[in-house]
Amino acid sequence: MSSSELKFSPTMRLHWNTISLPPLKLAPGVSNGSDYMKIYTQLRRPCRYCVTLISTQSFKETRSMHPRNNICKVLASAACLLGLGAASLDADASCSFADPQTAHVYTITIPPQSLSRDVPVGTVLYKGEVPTIPVSGLYAWCAAPGIYLKSVTGSTLISSTNNVFTYATSIDGIGIRFYEGNNGNRGSYFGPGITGNWVGSWNYSNSYYGVEIVRTQPTGVGPSSGTVAATAYATFTLDQLLVATIQFTPFEVGVQTCTVTTPSINVDMPRAHTRDLPTVNSTYGDTTFNMGLNCAAGVKVAMTITDASQPNNTSTTLSLGHDSTASGVGYQIVNGGVPIAFGPDSAVPGAANQFVIVPPSVSGAYSIPLVGRYVRTGTMVPGSAKAYATFTMSYQ
Structure with a gap:
């Protein structure tokens, strides 16, 4: 078989390799369409074209057959025609698209x-x-x-x-x-x-x-x-x-995020006497103050309040500052009737004693009402009672 060229689509050109066949002799009586010889060739692709020599007429006597004689057909599966055969698109490629696919x-x-x-x-x-x-x-x-x-x-x-x-x-x-x-x-x-x-x-x-x-x-x-x-x-x-x-x-x-509209809050507490706090854990002097925020729509804001004098404090009692002269007393900050437990200065979601102060449904200006009050912690000594806290917001 001499080299020839077949075109299967506008985007694919398949080139046949030359396959040399020896002269053949057919026995008399070979029926039309009978497979006489199959020769396989493998090039770069993982599929093989099958070149099949098929008898196209009956012979009464032995005849010489040459590959150039018109008594053979090339049979190839449709899968091979999609790019897997003895054909090569170019000398370097080992992969090709299946017709009609492209990049x-x-x-x-x-x-x-x-x-x-x-x-x-x-x-x-x-x-x-x-x-x-x-x-x-x-x-x-x-x-x-x-x-x-x-x-x-x-x-x-x-x-x-x-x-x-x-x-x-x-x-x-x-x-x-x-x-x-x-x-x-x-x-x-x-x-x-x-x-x-x-x-x-x-x-x-x-x-x-x-x-x-x-x-x-x-x-x-x-x-x-x-x-x-x-x-x-x-x-x-x-x-x-x-x-x-x-x-x-x-x-x-x-x-x-939110903008804090009250970045510094001073809470003026009433004067208290020892008789106002008769026992340990008794409270006195509830004083309301407000924390102001302006928040974007859809943001959930959680907060952690930290004891500035004792940052590791995780109780509900805010300790007195070092400039205080009184003792046996502390402060509580109350949110919704519940004393707030203090926690670390952290914006990590889920940090210790973090609590939600702004739900996602809120947008714009928002005021958080809180209450400060005294709490007795032990034997009381009269004097000044100052305490300091910081707050950290976590946007979730």
Whole structure:
């Protein structure tokens, strides 16, 4: 068989290798359509074209057959014609698309993000997915080496714990991840080392590509507001064949916080006598004061009040300051009729003795009514009684 060329589609050109066949003699009586000889050839691809010599007429006597005689047909399976045979698209590629597949760019639209400043690190703020093309079915074939690579370009890797690769964005505290999945199960994240070999068919199965927007900075160090630029993108390649590019649209980030309208509060307590506090744990002198905030809509605010004189104090009694001369007495701060337990100066959600002061349904100016009062702690000694506390808000 001399070299010849077959065209199967506008985008695929298949080149046959020359297969040399010796002269053949057919026995009399070979029926039409009988397989007489099969010769297989293997080039770069993992499928083989089958060249079959078929008798096209009956012979009454032995005849000489040469490959150039018009008594043979090339039989090839449809799967081979899709790119798996003795054909080669170019000299270097070992992977190719199954007709009519081609490379695709998948763009995921991300809406504006409004988040609380103290959302825990690692919290997924938004997840967006798009189906593959095709959603299911064959899209490519690979012969050896069949190296696949799933990588991210245009950003700096900031976390890779358990192969969950998180990349920086143009906004501090906001990161992005790229991933794939199929049949409702998330697969691997794109990043360093996500590579390997696979020789054979590549198929989608209810597949999709996705991105995650994630909180990256430590609690209390809030992300800044602004536009996240779409500089990072992910690619999936098979050897030198680009299969998919996954990108996202720029999006806005707004941080939900509150402004404290009463940053310093002085509570003037009434004069008290020992007779007003007859026993340990008795209280006196309830005095109302208000803490003022102005909060963005949708933000939940929790608070921790810390004993400034004894920061490790976790009781409900605020200790006297070092400039006090009285003893045997302390203070309580009451919220909704319940004494507040003091805690560490921390914005971490769930910190010891943290309590919610602003529900998410509140927006705008908000006043928190609190009550201060004396509490007897032991043998009382008259004198001045001063106490100091600080408060830390956690935006959740």
